[in-house]
Amino acid sequence: MTSNVDQLWNENQELRDRNRELEETLEAIRSGEVDAIVVSRGDQQQVYALEGADRPYRVLVENIQEGALTLTATGMVLYANAAYAAMRQLPLPGILGTLLRDHVAPRDREQFDALLEISLTGACRGRMSICSGTASFPVLVSMTPIVVDGGPKISVVVTDRRQDYGRLRLLARMLDSVVDAVMAADPDGTIIYWNETAERMYGWRAAEMIGRQVFETSYTSMPEEEARRIFEELVSGETWSGEYVVCHRDGHCFPIHDNKAPVYDEDGTLIAIISASHDISESKRAEEALKAYASQLKLSNEELQRFAYVASHDLQEPLRTIVSFSQLLDRRYRGQLDENADDYLGFIVDGGQRMQALIQDLLQVSRIETSAKSLRPTDAGEIVTYALRSLEKPLEETGGTVTVEAMPCVMADPAQFEQVLTNLIGNAIKYHRRGVTPAITVSAERHGDWWEFTVADNGIGIEAEYFDRIFEMFRRLHTHDEYEGTGIGLAVVKRIVERHGGTIRVESTPGEGSTFFFTLPAV
Secondary structure: OHHHHHHHHHHHHHHHHHHHHHHHHHHHHHOOOOOEEEEEEOOEEEEEEOOOOHHHHHHHHOOOOOEEEEEEOOOEEEEEOHHHHHHHOOOHHHOOOOEHHHHEOHHHHHHHHHHHHHHOOOOEEEEEEEEEOOEEEEEEEEEEEEEEOOEEEEEEEEEEOHHHHHHHHHHHHHHHHOOOEEEEEOOOOEEEEEOHHHHHHHOOOHHHHOOOEOOOOOOEOOOHHHHHHHHHHHHOOOOEEEEEEEEOOOOOEEEEEEEEEEEEOOOOOEEEEEEEEEEOHHHHHHHHHHHHHHHHHHHHHHHHHHHHHHHHHHHHHHHHHHHHHHHHHHHHHOOOOOHHHHHHHHHHHHHHHHHHHHHHHHHHHHHHHHOOOOOEEEEHHHHHHHHHHHOHHHHHHHOOEEEEOOOOEEEEOHHHHHHHHHHHHHHHHHOOOOOOOOEEEEEEEEEOOEEEEEEEOOOOOOOHHHOOHHHOOOOOOOOOOOOOOOOOHHHHHHHHHHHOOOOEEEEEEOOOEEEEEEEEEEO
16 A cells, blocks of 8 residues: 555656646746757657747748758757758757857858858858768858847758769769869869879879869969969859969979869859869970971071072073073074074074073062062052053053052052062963953952952963962963963962962853952051
8 A cells, every 4th residue: 555655656746847847948938048849759859949930930941951040149059950950960959059150160160150240130141061970061051130029030041062062073073084184172272073084194192182272382383373363263253274384293294284164053153163184295295396397497498498599590690691692503503504403593592591481480489588578558559550561561462451440558568469460460461362352350359357359351261170280380281382481470479479478269261261369468
């Protein structure tokens, strides 16, 4: 009987203790000392905010993926949803009542304090890392001031950025098979990815580089101030591309071409700066070799031009002697020897004269560079007039006419420009159709920074298969008996036009005429 009484007494004492705890809790609630209640049902825990305005908010945020918290003005956690608890890998009781500042990685706590102060008067957000066990993970923290029952509170949304960085790492892994070294840094300049090609190119393993600042100069010769300036431009949304020298872990240095760009998530938030670099050592060596070859080729070309000038100049005198005495023999002894002798003398004179013409043309070719003048503003109308004066005799002999349309001012070497027009108009006169009076038109049309000149005729025309060949040195389409010349005139024209940076081409219909087009730079 006594034990039953004792048992009832003990059970009543437990009830009295629980009633006393409930009365103390209710008193604390009435006094405003308690903002939320944690109710445990087995393994399930639920937080009930006591302010009426928080209840619909709590129902909403319990079903979102972002972490949601309510803080006091001092940063103490009054409420946290299940998503945030899952991020921290902690039960809710281990979060409620703590300072959110203590959840933040030590290096970011000053930034958190600044955001907390700002959030009392206005919305703000920032990037930082949240601790999880012995590690940490990147988050975006958004804070908004709210008022509940007349008291200031802070609503906080924590967005886990690990998924974004995971996608970035997946992208970089896909690039492991390419020849470029891929590196990514977070917006603060901390390296967060370093691919396999980068490991091979620089000799540093990913584990050694991740976590370091991109501004460190251990593997690049770029000054730190320059690296920071470029990084600031990238963070502001710019892209960057350029060349600089980097160093391998073993100490040898080499040039790279680097492309850098910012990477954003679907909300437009900057999540990383990505860099793709390519070793250009081979191309640089090839470029230097090409420059050396070009220099040697230029020197060889200059020597060849000097040789052509000297050889053709020195050949003039003995050839002039041969031609002069051959003509003298022909005049004095023609008819006094047999017919064969007369023919032989004629061949010698004709051959000598043709040789003189070839040498003169070779001198003309060599002077394209050796006697060239700098380009200057030139009145094309005046140049056409000078060219026509030198062609007065063949025009009179053929009865030809030249129509000159409005001419522009161009950048040219006047003497060489005149040579181009003289050769083209002269050819139009020479290659006229028998029985047809030559009619030639010279015109010009502006195309951007260039003037395109045309010299059109009604002559014999040219077959399409010869359009390119006629600009080759000593290329003739007709025998010497049909038309005089050495076949060097159009080659000279082409070289002069190309020296001016222009181009030349021809359009023609056999039996109807030809039109030559060439370009010169506008003033």
